[in-house]
Amino acid sequence: MTLCGASRLLASAVLALSGVPASAQKAAVLSPYAGVYQPQGIDEVGMWREDDESERALAASPLVIRDEKLTGYIRDVLCATVGLDRCGSVRVYVIREPVFNATMSPNGTMRIFSGLLLRVRSEAELGAVLGHEFGHFERRHSLAKFKAGRSGSDLLAWSGLLTSMVRNYTVLRAYRDLRWSVYGSLFRYGRDQEREADLLGVSYLNQSSLPPQAATAVWQNLMGELAASATARGVRKPNFNAVAFTASHPPQGERADYLAALAAPEAASRNDGTARYREALAAWLPLLLDDQIKLNDFGASDYLIQNLASDGWTADLWFARAELYRARGNQRDFVNAIQFYANAIAMRDGLPAAHRGLGLALIKSGRQVDGQAALQRYLQLSPDASDAKMIRLMIPGGSMQ
Amino acid sequence: MKNAIVAAALMALLSVTFQVPSASAHKLRQKGEAVTVADSRLTVTPQCDWNRLSGKPGKNAETWTLDGGQLNDLTFYAGIEAGKPLVKERHKKKDPLPKFGKSTLLVELPELLEGTYRTYKKIGAFQLTSTAPARFLGQDGVIFTYDYTDADQITRKGEATAAIVDGKLYMVSFDAPRLHYFDKAIADVRALVATATL
Numbered sequence: 001m002t003l004c005g006a007s008r009l010l011a012s013a014v015l016a017l018s019g020v021p022a023s024a025q026k027a028a029v030l031s032p033y034a035g036v037y038q039p040q041g042i043d044e045v046g047m048w049r050e051d052d053e054s055e056r057a058l059a060a061s062p063l064v065i066r067d068e069k070l071t072g073y074i075r076d077v078l079c080a081t082v083g084l085d086r087c088g089s090v091r092v093y094v095i096r097e098p099v100f101n102a103t104m105s106p107n108g109t110m111r112i113f114s115g116l117l118l119r120v121r122s123e124a125e126l127g128a129v130l131g132h133e134f135g136h137f138e139r140r141h142s143l144a145k146f147k148a149g150r151s152g153s154d155l156l157a158w159s160g161l162l163t164s165m166v167r168n169y170t171v172l173r174a175y176r177d178l179r180w181s182v183y184g185s186l187f188r189y190g191r192d193q194e195r196e197a198d199l200l201g202v203s204y205l206n207q208s209s210l211p212p213q214a215a216t217a218v219w220q221n222l223m224g225e226l227a228a229s230a231t232a233r234g235v236r237k238p239n240f241n242a243v244a245f246t247a248s249h250p251p252q253g254e255r256a257d258y259l260a261a262l263a264a265p266e267a268a269s270r271n272d273g274t275a276r277y278r279e280a281l282a283a284w285l286p287l288l289l290d291d292q293i294k295l296n297d298f299g300a301s302d303y304l305i306q307n308l309a310s311d312g313w314t315a316d317l318w319f320a321r322a323e324l325y326r327a328r329g330n331q332r333d334f335v336n337a338i339q340f341y342a343n344a345i346a347m348r349d350g351l352p353a354a355h356r357g358l359g360l361a362l363i364k365s366g367r368q369v370d371g372q373a374a375l376q377r378y379l380q381l382s383p384d385a386s387d388a389k390m391i392r393l394m395i396p397g398g399s400m401q
Numbered sequence: 402m403k404n405a406i407v408a409a410a411l412m413a414l415l416s417v418t419f420q421v422p423s424a425s426a427h428k429l430r431q432k433g434e435a436v437t438v439a440d441s442r443l444t445v446t447p448q449c450d451w452n453r454l455s456g457k458p459g460k461n462a463e464t465w466t467l468d469g470g471q472l473n474d475l476t477f478y479a480g481i482e483a484g485k486p487l488v489k490e491r492h493k494k495k496d497p498l499p500k501f502g503k504s505t506l507l508v509e510l511p512e513l514l515e516g517t518y519r520t521y522k523k524i525g526a527f528q529l530t531s532t533a534p535a536r537f538l539g540q541d542g543v544i545f546t547y548d549y550t551d552a553d554q555i556t557r558k559g560e561a562t563a564a565i566v567d568g569k570l571y572m573v574s575f576d577a578p579r580l581h582y583f584d585k586a587i588a589d590v591r592a593l594v595a596t597a598t599l
Contacts, residue, residue: 062550063526096525114525235494291525294516296499327516329502364504387532390508390543 030203033085033138044106044143051107058093058109065094065114065284073280074112074126077273081127082134082204090134098291100222104133106142117281118288118304119221123273124214128201132215135200141193198255202262211270212263216256223256225303232299274311289320298328318344319354326361334365352382356391363394372396428453430465435596439463441479443538443571446596449589451475459488471553473577473586475593478563481570487517496520501570508532510563511545514574518549526550537564538571538599548579558583562594573597 039048058064065071071092079087089108099115110133120126136142189197198215205212230236281288293301301324309317322340325333341358344351355378362371372395379388379395430436430451437444439461451465458464458476465475478487483505486498499516511529519527527549535544542564550556558579563572575590577583 057554061554062556063554097523098519098525099523233494233497291519294519294527295523296497296516296520327499327512329500329504331504360506360509364506386530387508387511387545389533393534393541394508 030083030200030207033083037089039106044140047143048107051105051109054105055091055107055109058095058111061095063095063097065096067094067284070094070280070284074117074130077123077126077277078110078130078134080123080210081131081208083207086134086138086204090137096291098288098295102129102133104137106137106140108137110134114284114288114291117284118292118308119225120218121221121274121277121308122214123277124205124210124212124270125218125221125272126277127205127208127210128212128215128218131201131204132197134204135197136189136193138200139193139196141189141197144193195258198259199262202259206262206264206267209270211267211272213260213268214272215259215263219256219259221307224307225300228303229297229300232297232302286316286320289316290323293320293324293327296327298324313343313347315344315348315351315354318347319351319357322354322357322361326357329364331365334361337361338365350381352378352385355381356385356387359391359394426455428455438477439479442599443477443479444598445477445593448592448596451593459486461485462488467586467589468582471555471578472582473575475573475575475590478570478572478574481572483568487514487570487572488521491521503568505565505570507541507543507563507565510543510565510570510572511547511561514545514561514572515547518551522549522551524549524551535562537562537594538566538597540564540566556580560587560590566599571597571599 039045071094074094075087075090075092078090078092090104090110091108092110092112094112094114094117097113097115098118099113100119101113102111102116104110110130112130116129117126120129202212202215205215289305292304295301302321305317305321305324318340322337322344325337325340338358338361341354341361344354345358355374359371359374359378362368362374364371375391375395378385379391382388385391430447430453432447432449435444435446439457440463441461451467454464454466454470459478461478461480463477463479464470465477467473481487481501483503484500486500488498490496490498498520499513501513505513511532515527515529518524528547530546530548532543532545535542537544542562544560544562547559547561548556549559556579557576559574559576561572561574563570565571573590573594575583575587577586
């Protein structure tokens with residue numbers, strides 16, 4: 001990762017972003033990757049030490065999804081995006097947390113949050129996000145930020161001292177939270193750095209086998225979701241700061257525009273890997289959907305489900321939508337839920353939870369007999385279900401045995 | 402802007418660090434003494450000494466512990482009305498929690514607790530492990546078990562008993578780390594839940 005011609009080219013491109021029409025801008029041509037990098041200077045050595053410690057904890061975390069196939073696939077997409085020489089310096093961890101986020105820390109730890117996997121729809125879109133994060137890593141933005149914001153670590157030193165004077169858990173927890181927020185702000189990049197990472201991200205994609213135009217689609221999709229969430233909650237304006245990944249990023253609209261302008265037009269016809277992505281995620285989709293719909297964010301969840309269904313509805317999608325409506329629990333929602341469960345069952349009868357939900361929704365909308373029949377079917381399909389004893393009580397002649 | 406945030410964070414930390422014990426401090430709940438919980442008529446008689454923590458998680462909720470809230474958390478939800486969440490919402494509009502409803506069925510109460518935990522803690526790792534009928538407060542109720550992992554990376558087990566009385570929800574949940582603490586206290590918790598009356 002030596003500074004070279006490409007970086008000057010990049011810096012000038014970044015400067016050029018202000019005031020030059022987007023169509024006139026060019027994504028950088030990447031330099032060859034310098035290979036294994038060792039931290040230099042006291043700041044960076046210290047940062048890496050913290051980072052190595054944090055990765056050790058992460059590697060043992062119960063929240064990491066340990067599926068070699070899935071992790072390997074994501075790694076392959078990263079390699080296809082940034083190139084084999086670059087991706088050798090990265091360890092990928094998939095974390096089960098239903099948020100749109102991915103981070104990459106100075107020592108090469110890439111954290112992919114499961115909520116991201118639900119939101120991108122192709123290898124190209126995933127590559128766009130991973131490439132952007134890799135861009136921060138390659139340009140060592142966190143170090144620059146760390147040096148600029150070292151007052152943050154002074155604050156931590158003082159608060160650590162104060163904390164050590166009072167030993168109780170509430171204080172320790174407050175300190176821990178403060179530590180996270182201070183480090184969090186250290187790793188929140190400035191807008192110029194975000195633009196630079198965007199440029200690099202598009203450059204990777206331009207030189208890959210994936211279409212770079214996907215980068216724009218990711219942001220448009222996210223804006224759509226945030227707007228849908230706000231509308232359903234009756235909140236006036238989407239709060240872009242609520243999404244970790246977009247908190248300090250350039251305005252979404254501007255971003256979608258310049259990302260589109262930087263993408264090589266001749267690359268638009270490349271295969272974006274939608275089919276491959278869907279196949280790789282198929283086994284995980286029910287779990288990702290379940291984690292999402294239970295977040296009590298009706299607008300965002302419904303938007304995501306409909307978005308996923310734009311290429312055709314599946315039993316899993318109908319079921320997730322039905323559960324979402326049943327959970328919201330207005331009388332009108334039960335009517336919709338009943339229809340959605342029926343659609344799911346029509347596509348795949350062997351989905352026990354769909355019969356369960358259908359039964360409960362029917363009972364709640366006053367249709368006892370039909371509801372009990374659906375619950376009966378649920379127990380037939382899944383006699384050892386974790387709530388079988390409870391459901392049996394709801395069926396005439398049922399007993400706890 | 403960042404400095405302002407940092408300053409505010411430091412002030413918050415200082416205020417916690419040097420706080421004086423307030424009037425609503427933790428309280429001892431002694432073995433054999435019947436007490437009402439969560440500002441309601443729900444009465445329990447502990448079979449061993451517990452600590453009632455100051456600060457309520459919600460208007461109709463109260464938390465007890467043996468060794469500290471992170472190691473054993475016994476929370477009473479007493480008389481949650483239809484349309485209300487289990488605990489206090491951070492923001493009614495921007496960050497709403499699932500609500501107990503008029504039409505909520507007993508078998509859906511585990512889903513209500515699950516949705517509340519997932520939404521409040523912003524987690525995905527939560528699993529309901531069993532749901533069965535139970536008697537609680539002299540009514541048909543439900544007992545269910547679950548496990549989850551939240552931000553502190555410790556996997557906890559939980560067991561909750563609930564019933565709906567006169568359209569209001571009454572529930573006692575017990576959460577503790579899966580390692581050692583859950584099994585150590587669950588017998589005491591079940592004995593305490595068995596003494597609950599309205």
